[in-house]
Amino acid sequence: MTNSRYDSPAHLKENWPFYWISQINAAYSDALERRIKLHGIDIPRWRAMMSLYEDKYLSVSEIAQYSAQKLNTTTKVIQRMLNDGLVTTRISPQDGRVTEVCLTEKGDNLRKEAFVEARYLFDNSFSELTQEEIDTLNATLSSVLKKLRKL
Template identity: 65%
Template sequence: MSVFTLQSGGKMRAMRRTSRRRTDVRPNIDAGDFKENWPFYWVSQINAAYENALERRLKHLGIDIASWRALMSLYDDGYLSVSEIAQHSAQKLNTTTKVVQRMVKDGLATTRVRPTDRRVTEVSLSEKGEALRRKAFEEVQIIYDFALTGQSQEDIDALNTELSQLHSRLKRL
């Protein structure tokens, strides 16, 4: 399995992980390079840069970040409850509820009662919503291609695995 290190100039390099996992390694806060050695610094920097790029690429389509996340959650899963959309899109339930209400009002989504549990309302993309999602995805694919230029599929898979495992551990806190 690969791990990634950030080299000078912002280039990521995949390195083979040794079989021994170290849990006692912590950045030295007195070393003067704390940020560069703190993974969560890079996660927040990447997230901010990604969201800025998303805003620029999607603005002309009338899509904000919250709507983008809901569109892609629905694309991947078809029918989801508002709570499930909130969970998949990493947004608060009240934000997601407002986004879904706006999407339904704009004809981008439809709702139905969940066949297996009539207490749950499910949301799905309409044809208009799917068309907008396709246009948005073309814009976002540009970000993906640019950001991951030079990375092999193996590197991308390893990065996704590492991030998924980190996410799983953090959710247990």
Template identity: 45%
Template sequence: MAISKKRRSRYNPASEDFHKEEFPFYWLARVYGRYSMAMERLLKRVDLDIPRWRVLNILYENDNSSISEISEHAVAKLSTITKIVYRMKDDGLVETNQSVQDGRVTQVSLTQAGREAFFAMHEVTEELFHNSFQGMTEAQLRKLNQSLATIFANLPDR
């Protein structure tokens, strides 16, 4: 059931009835901030950071991807992802090749060191993920993901 416009007023920052604790983006920002701090601390143990974590996850799941595809999945600017990919290439985590279908496209894939980094990063972050969703059922996690996907789709994409 959708929330009526009148009921939405207290969730709207422009409303007189607004309370930050009832604003979903307040909680999203707080959760992401705390998550990011914990992840950075853990990833530092294996000489990684969150941008590299994202790229490694995307490439592990997709085998190889163009820089544009990585940018789309990571919801990050193309120029930012390009810099990250080339730093990762310098670190020996990924390799880049020109696409055989389109010479303007750079394909990125994991090296053996990238695969090893993927497993190492998941080993150090596994407990954080487990603890983050403690007390939630699989159905609640599925509903949370569905709700977040709806919000994502409602937002402008650029």
């Protein structure tokens, strides 16, 4: 797609969707970190917790993928969470080489506390959008992500 508005140095930031995506991600991460820090959670733990919320057991690799973190970072996060009693691990019943992770009751309770903070940010950030607009935004971002992953 060639479009001169994306090639113009005078307005590159304002017309470049990746600029807005990175700015939103940074602002969201900053706001969320301030709120969940009160619960003793950092962003890497939050991402792991939310990955595990939707699936009972996930491999460390799957958590890394869902949480958009590097595998070695995720491994360290899971080790810290294991030491803190927030997760348990097991050998995968399907593949003995794979370690799977599950939230403990303590971890899930902490995730619930933190989710209240994330929900507050969501509700206040998207309050002027309809559900249809949010669905369209999600579909658009999902489409862009799929294309990027193929590059």
